[in-house]
Amino acid sequence: MRYLPLSTDDRAEMLGKIGVGDINDLFADVPPHALLKELVDLPLHMTEMEVEKNFNAFAAKNVAAGSVPFFVGAGAYKHHVPSSVDYQIQRGEYLTAYTPYQPEISQGTLQTLYEFQTQVAQITGMDVANASMYDGSTGCGEAALMARRVTKKKKILLSGNLHPHYIDVVKSATKYTDDVVITNDPTVNNTESLLDQVDAETSCVIVQNPDFFGNLNDYTEFAAALQEQKILLIIVTTEIVALGAIKSPGEMGADIVVGEGQSIGNGLNYGGPYVGLFATRQKYVRQMPGRLCGETKDADGTRGYVLTLSTREQHIRREKATSNICTNAGLCTLAFTIHMTLLGEKGFRQLAKINHAGAVKLRNKLQNVNGLTFLNKTFFNEFTVRLNKDAAEVVEALVEHDVIAGVPASRLYPDNDELKNDLIIAVTETTSEEDMEVLVAELQEVLNA
Amino acid sequence: MLNNQGRPTGIEDVNASTNGYQSYTGSRGLSQVEGLIYEIGDKNRTGVDLPEVDDFESCLGGFERTEEIGLAGLTEPEAMRHYTRLSRKNYAIDLGFYPLGSCTMKHNPRLNEKMARLPGLSDIHPLQPISTVQGALDLIDTLAHWLKTLTGMPAVAMSPKAGAHGELCGLMSIRAALEAKGDARSIVLAPESAHGTNPATAALCGYKVKPIPATKDGRVDLEAMKEALGPDVAAIMVTNPNTCGLFEREIIEIADAVHAIGGYFYCDGANFNAIVGKVRPGDLGVDAMHINLHKTFSTPHGGGGPGAGPVVLSEALAPYAPIPYVVAGDESFDIVEHDTTGKSYGRMTAYHGQMGMFTRALSYMMSHGSDGLAKVAEDSVLNANYVLASLKDIMSASFEGPCMHEALFDDRFLKATGVSTLDFSKAMIDEGYHPMTMYFPLVVHGAMLIEPTETESKQSVDDFIGMMRHLVEKAKAGETERFTGAPYNAPLKRLDETGAARKPILRWTKSEDE
Amino acid sequence: MTIYYSEDHEWINVEGNSGTVGITDYAQNALGDIVFVELPEVGDDFAKGDEVAVVESVKAASEIYSPVSGEITAINEELEDNAALVNTSPDGDGWFFKIAISDDSELEGLLDEAGYKNFITGLE
Structure with a gap:
């Protein structure tokens, strides 16, 4: 086992120094019926390669934000980290x-x-x-x-x-x-x-x-x-x-x-x-x-x-x-x-400006989409639009086209019918103009189908 | 002609008496003085290239930030040097033995870091559609299965963000379960040796804490506990193995007694490392127990966090667990984010918990497997008992062994030396070690709690024992100054904590320097 | 003017029905460097034995219990900026608060100077 340095000889020598014959003698205070006689029912140890294989399999079943046009925010945001x-x-x-x-x-x-x-x-x-x-x-x-x-x-x-x-x-x-x-x-x-x-x-x-x-x-x-x-x-x-x-x-x-x-x-x-x-x-x-x-x-x-x-x-x-x-x-x-520290005053302000500018740009582009109403008078890098359809269904439909369009308000307010068609859309510096064009085109299609 | 440029090179030729000079910079070789970012950077510098933005119509509604924020920036080379220099003023597991009792400072495998950074696991949003995060839910469900199997418990709440958060989750589940039965109770019992988080958590849960004394052999006084039990006791919080490094021999009796009065048994699982794969808390009558993934399952401590504190729960408590939780269907996974039963007591945190820590912990568990995890417990207990056996003749062991994964000493052996536990600890720093946990638990005087963990080799433990014996001899020989003035060899001498607390300076301000 | 002591190591200097309260030299010595004192507010009422103040050193906090019942009439605002006064002058400038004693008879349960000295000798 690559993370455990003690050898069999070490263990024997150390038990000798302690003055006991068996490792389980050190567990003498455990009620006898509770000290397991066999290993728990889980897989045995794995090599690095085997572990990686398992995790690659988990990862492959997820859609990484960076792999698609991505507009999800609502309290967590995809930004670029140096x-x-x-x-x-x-x-x-x-x-x-x-x-x-x-x-x-x-x-x-x-x-x-x-x-x-x-x-x-x-x-x-x-x-x-x-x-x-x-x-x-x-x-x-x-x-x-x-x-x-x-x-x-x-x-x-x-x-x-x-x-x-x-x-x-x-x-x-x-x-x-x-x-x-x-x-x-x-x-x-x-x-x-x-x-x-x-x-x-x-x-x-x-x-x-x-x-x-x-x-x-x-x-x-x-x-x-x-x-x-x-x-x-x-x-x-x-x-x-x-x-x-x-x-x-x-x-x-x-x-x-x-x-x-x-x-x-x-x-x-x-x-x-x-x-x-x-x-x-x-x-x-x-x-x-x-x-x-x-x-x-x-x-x-x-x-x-x-x-x-x-x-x-x-x-x-x-x-x-x-x-x-x-x-x-x-x-x-x-x-x-x-x-x-890498951003500094100048970078932090510029980052904020880019985020806001991106959101304004997307808002402007979305104004050409039929079946969508803006609900914000003001916003920073995130705004809410009311669709002519159930927002969760629209998001799910867009997933099929490899776009993750935002957070349907119903995900957070399942019992609030008034918000059923509302979609919260976030833009950051990682959102490209192409991403925006794709979102606009896909929404146009789904909302007017 | 002989070229003698660059001579001399042997140490015998160099003036050996130069180590007394005060350097111009204040630095001492590789120990370099490093100012604050506000002293070395400024508002115009930046280490990130960001594109310019074309003019646009603002939608900020006139709420623009106009005043200067005051942030200092550094370019990338400057920032790299700043943080690298500062890093070298830290002790770390990667640098040496870190025997902090109760903290389980074991090796942090880098495979876990690599797994946590796979884009398919790190670059996913907690609110993106559930159909696009099936792997994440599978991972959480798999980790839950490992935790339930290792503890022998039927359910687990995954969202608590650290040990203390897990304690809160456990106690709130207990309170919710009691209230569902119309059973309002007001008291939680906790041994005197408990972590401070136990009483603090109980208070947050609206309970009064009643301390239970310890017996002479460092365990919960069962008789005193039974006397304190009554219809108003909601739960007992017991750390097992306990903070004296001992297994509670009468754990079954403790559980039975609290169950007999209709209360619950909360186990603080901070010391699960000693028994993982060997003993299942579910077999000891536990109703709820948090697991510090950052201790037993090796997610890095990172200078104070982040951690993760999933809580395993009994059948009786499971319905009251917080949202959200993952549900495995036949073909896909779902995550329940809104309580539909009316039983869940609520939500611990936004989203679903410490996914980044789940990934690392599961990678650690899979690497070890059922066989390796049992060895983890055995080797950690073996190392601790070896330390105890090798030091008990010259230090004062607080209790009879065997101990579990940590060995507790007190300061009786320092009596009349003029050296305190604090002084002794600071002298360990001069020897290149991080001190053990000191002055905790409170039940012995001048406590020194040593937890070697299973990832130390015999050579490493032997070196530590040799160093400790040496220091004990020096203390007993009356070399007091070696201790009372220590550390001499650290980046800084002993720091004035009294001054810091009397006149707190908690941030840099411009006026201070001008 | 009479000074009484409690077994919780407070002193109370009584003049008429007003008592000035602080902690003893023994207490400040045991607590070590004092960094902060949390005082009650003027006008607050306390019963004898209520927690009335907290004394903090770097690594410990100790509750101070009111030696008598009454209303707080003054607090030592100097301590806000200079808690070290409790170390340097526990029975003088390091006083905590003044209290309007509501029940004289409560003083009877307290110790006099000799009694307190005996008490602390017994602790050692």
């Missing part, structure tokens, strides 16, 4: 290191975390960011719980245009606490009114920008109104590239910003691992969940970095911790920060 990112995150020093609990020999991880926290704070327009959550959705649940700790109030108001999975995660996260979650129906054309739903018991309002259907909003006045009532505004962004083009949540007056960072540095990976971004105001930092890296000095006065404010965390605070999170997004955080 080659050097993947090289760096596969360096053993990053890949095979643990959480940086011994700072003297973990400065690599720690400094990249410090740079990551700075980038996230800058992009979101906030004071401080943590060293990541599992993903945007779990970060959203954590934000709701944090608002409860800050305000000591327990009513959570959710926008209907928040990603439905995020809504579900907030509901689950607060299911057995005594928080009250108020939900709203989705409004594809963005006509929601939240301010008249808050009251003295409201701890926070959670909105998404760009929202689930791609609409943009300026929450500046809303934030000010909430602040007067000591209600926290939590702004979620599932497409972080948007913040290279639109006003930041911080500038709008958000108290907590939650982001899905997958778009930068990380692949689609069928939903995970992703990287949850979490930022807030300086005054709330002690109520934050998750790890934080901070600057300090060593005994010689040399600058260095450590994990800090750990008394918020489970390994010290146990049942009073701000969260139970331990393992976080680690390496995905590194991929994010490397990609963001």
Whole structure:
């Protein structure tokens, strides 16, 4: 077995040193009936070649996004990741290191975390960011719980245009606490009114920008109104590239910003691992969940970095911790920060511009398609169209022609008949003009068949 | 004529007393000083070539970002050098023995990385049509089968993103099952030696945590536990093998006792590595257990994550599991994303879980097979017991062996040396090792928890033992400074964590330098 | 003016019905470098034995229990920026809060200086 260095002789010699005759003597504390006499019923060990064959077979039964015109978004986006990112995150020093609990020999991880926290704070327009959550959705649940700790109030108001999975995660996260979650129906054309739903018991309002259907909003006045009532505004962004083009949540007056960072540095990976971004105001930092890296000095006065404010965390605070999170997004955080460094201010803004320009271009081309109505007044790189047919059926029909046209809203809202014909379409820098032409032609045909 | 250019080359000719000079740069040979991206880069530099865009009519609705973000950029050669230099300031499994108890720092096979990067597995979207991801669902279903078989459990919830997330999934399933019976309970029992995530998770689930003391031999005090049990106890959370590195001998009695009062047995599976392929938790009366794919099944720790924490569930709990889950039909796979039974307690995360970790873990499992996995458990337990046997004469073992895959020592052997567990750990850094887990579990004083894992050779373990014996002798011989000032040889000296916590500086800011 | 001590290592300096509360030198020494103190809010009411504050060192957090019942009338805002005062001056500038004592009789259960000294000697 290629991963197990002990030889038969080694094992015998070591058992001798320990003073037992058989390896099972070391399992003496296991109830005898529970110690298996035979191997479990699974295949025996395989060579690298055999394993590869199995995985090639799995892979062959999937349609890779890069192999077809691809317009799927709704919270996860196909972006191009520079080659050097993947090289760096596969360096053993990053890949095979643990959480940086011994700072003297973990400065690599720690400094990249410090740079990551700075980038996230800058992009979101906030004071401080943590060293990541599992993903945007779990970060959203954590934000709701944090608002409860800050305000000591327990009513959570959710926008209907928040990603439905995020809504579900907030509901689950607060299911057995005594928080009250108020939900709203989705409004594809963005006509929601939240301010008249808050009251003295409201701890926070959670909105998404760009929202689930791609609409943009300026929450500046809303934030000010909430602040007067000591209600926290939590702004979620599932497409972080948007913040290279639109006003930041911080500038709008958000108290907590939650982001899905997958778009930068990380692949689609069928939903995970992703990287949850979490930022807030300086005054709330002690109520934050998750790890934080901070600057300090060593005994010689040399600058260095450590994990800090750990008394918020489970390994010290146990049942009073701000969260139970331990393992976080680690390496995905590194991929994010490397990609963001390669982009820089100039590249990040240009990337955002290309994404928006692409979406505008596709919108313009789709205007010539019969049987399709636009529902967005504003959008970044994603918008929703209403078709003259069931959107899921249209998507399935286009799969037959090797086009993946987007996400039918019914996939997320199976019980909402109003949204049955709605299709959410995303464009990124990876979408070529040819891809757009194919989509337009195929939709024209299917919608008018 | 003789060409003597480039001489001398032998060390005897070089002035040997030069290691005391302070370098101009602050670097020391291969240990190079590296600034922050904000100090070496700027807003105009970029390492990505992006096309220009023709003029177009914006649809941002006037919400353009006008102020500068403040990001610093680097070109590709600069970025490569920055991150490569920083990487060299990290300890890693690839560089050496990493005996962090409770963390299972084993070798990370690169085949797993290669498999996870096949475009057909990495470049697929969680919401693309189900007909186009049949291979992904097949893979998840196959991994689920392996996990269920290895644990002897009938069901598994795949979506939790890490161990603590899995704990939450397990406890929420328990609470949902109890509430479905109209049985509101308020207490979860957890041993004093539990991971901090256990009480933190129970609190998130609305439960009060009642600690259970340990016996003198490092195990759950069954009698004390029985006394604490009552109609208000929803569950007991027990790590097995436990955080002292011991198998809970009375595990069956523990399970029976909690079942007798109508509660559930949650097993923290963080230490599953010691028994994988040898013992099935399902045979021990477990109702729910998370599996850290990043421990037992070798998905890389990546400096803190990502992990994955699927939770195996008993028949009684399975109906309450979170969505989504994969269903295997006769000819194709489907994924259930919306609860139709009214029983599922909800959703843990967007999409379907840590697919990238599933791929790596399954690749690891297939490589080992049923035979290799049993060997994993045996060799990890063997290595740990070998460490215990080789050090117990000069260090203080906290409990009688045999241990499972980790050996626990405390600081009694350092008494009167003026050296603490922390000092001892820092001296290990000078010897080129990553220290073991220190000060955990809390049930012994100055804990040192050593987990060698099965991927260390006998030579490697012997070298470690030799180093440890050497340091113990030095501590006992009164060479205190070697410890209290350590590390001397790391990229940095000991860091001021008090200062960091008193005046937290959590990000770079422009004003700081100007 | 009388100073009482609790077995949770708090002192309370009583003047009239107002008590100033802090932690003892023994406690600050045992806790190590203190990095943060989470204080109650002025106007909050506490019963004797309620968790009223939290003292944090780098790797530990300890709850502070109110030695008497009453309403918080002042907190030591200096600690917000300089938690180290608890280490350097536990019985002076490192005080935590002032409380309006609602029930004098609760003081009877506390220790005097000699009693507390005896108590901590017994701990060693």
